[in-house]
Amino acid sequence: AGDFYTSPTAHPLFGWLLAVQLEEMWLRLDSPNLFTVVEEGAGTGALAADITEAAHALNADFADALDYIAIDLVPPASQHYPVQTVANRPAGITGCLLSNELLDAMPVHRFEISDGRLQEIFVDIRDGQLVEALGEPSKKEIEERIGDLTKALPDGYRGEINLGLESWSQTQASVLDRGWVLVIDYGFARSELYRSDRFAGSLRTYHQHTLGQNPLLRPGRQDITSHVDFTAVSEAMNAAGLSNAQTTTQAEFLGNLGIDRALARLHHSELMHAQIRANTAGISSFINPDAMGGFVVAAYSQNAAAEPLSGFTPPGTARELPEIPLPKTGRHIDLTRHGQTAESFEVASFEHLFSDSP
Numbered sequence: 001a002g003d004f005y006t007s008p009t010a011h012p013l014f015g016w017l018l019a020v021q022l023e024e025m026w027l028r029l030d031s032p033n034l035f036t037v038v039e040e041g042a043g044t045g046a047l048a049a050d051i052t053e054a055a056h057a058l059n060a061d062f063a064d065a066l067d068y069i070a071i072d073l074v075p076p077a078s079q080h081y082p083v084q085t086v087a088n089r090p091a092g093i094t095g096c097l098l099s100n101e102l103l104d105a106m107p108v109h110r111f112e113i114s115d116g117r118l119q120e121i122f123v124d125i126r127d128g129q130l131v132e133a134l135g136e137p138s139k140k141e142i143e144e145r146i147g148d149l150t151k152a153l154p155d156g157y158r159g160e161i162n163l164g165l166e167s168w169s170q171t172q173a174s175v176l177d178r179g180w181v182l183v184i185d186y187g188f189a190r191s192e193l194y195r196s197d198r199f200a201g202s203l204r205t206y207h208q209h210t211l212g213q214n215p216l217l218r219p220g221r222q223d224i225t226s227h228v229d230f231t232a233v234s235e236a237m238n239a240a241g242l243s244n245a246q247t248t249t250q251a252e253f254l255g256n257l258g259i260d261r262a263l264a265r266l267h268h269s270e271l272m273h274a275q276i277r278a279n280t281a282g283i284s285s286f287i288n289p290d291a292m293g294g295f296v297v298a299a300y301s302q303n304a305a306a307e308p309l310s311g312f313t314p315p316g317t318a319r320e321l322p323e324i325p326l327p328k329t330g331r332h333i334d335l336t337r338h339g340q341t342a343e344s345f346e347v348a349s350f351e352h353l354f355s356d357s358p
Helices: 013-028 046-058 060-065 140-152 165-175 230-239 250-256 259-267 273-285 342-353
Strands: 035-040 066-072 083-085 093-100 109-114 117-126 129-135 158-161 176-185 204-207 210-212 223-225 243-249 296-302
Touching: 013 035, 013 046, 013 060, 013 093, 013 176, 013 259, 035 046, 046 060, 046 066, 060 066, 093 165, 109 140, 117 140, 140 158, 165 176, 165 230, 230 243, 230 296, 243 250, 250 259, 250 296, 259 273
Parallel strands: 035 066, 035 093, 066 083, 093 176
Antiparallel strands: 109 117, 109 158, 117 129, 176 296, 204 210, 204 223, 243 296
């Protein structure tokens, strides 16, 4: 069901390892009586449910201190954890602001290089049909964001710019008093994102798990997404007063938090072979370096020690999970039921799904 799935719905281990990182943040802040986590873009609350369940398994004191607030623009009717509207976003918290695949869903301005100049791609109506139309950029910030990179881009080159990062970062800074902002998403540094061979840009559509490139089809009935400019994210965070602390890939982040140990315990468990295969498929989907494992994980701090967190340091420093969580029907999907083994899903299907090639 739906148009796409994310790491939290592939397997609960994703949320459990995030809980390990959140527990360490709590300890780094001297174990405050109230540790607030605000998850933005929480959807059905699947990640929230996994993290809060993991907290109880990890550390009773941490679980007692944890105040997990899941928010979204339009909370869905069906929820795994109470999801509130953004009007319930708190302020002045000690804890962590968490977003998983949020920034890629923000509105973007599209541009095209035409005769060596940057032009914005607008939407027009011709003969009752939505069409594209080039024109002068609607905001000077569009050209400023690309800067000198324009000269290196060939005619016909297309890309996207998210001008909402600045206001979003200011909101993060106003909500967070002490702690971290943890961002997980797909994207690149600016020089890599706007590379000349990424000729068609990164704007993609997903409709019932089918990849497309025309955002003017099925208005309101397909997901529209684009890769994140993490250079712009860091610039906006720094301008808002947050420190650009640490970045890594999702595969490395989860590896540093002990996913390999968890997989080894899974494979030596007493589960049936089919169960091990299904669990492995879910876990493999979000550590495949050519797919979700290649996502960027970035942590920005405010009034917190600059010492690297365990998710950003070599493996061996993170604590062992007390148990290996298993998927729950309705909250997590079984990839093997869709004809995918761990191996075939990782290599044959998921890699092309998030490819930025036309």
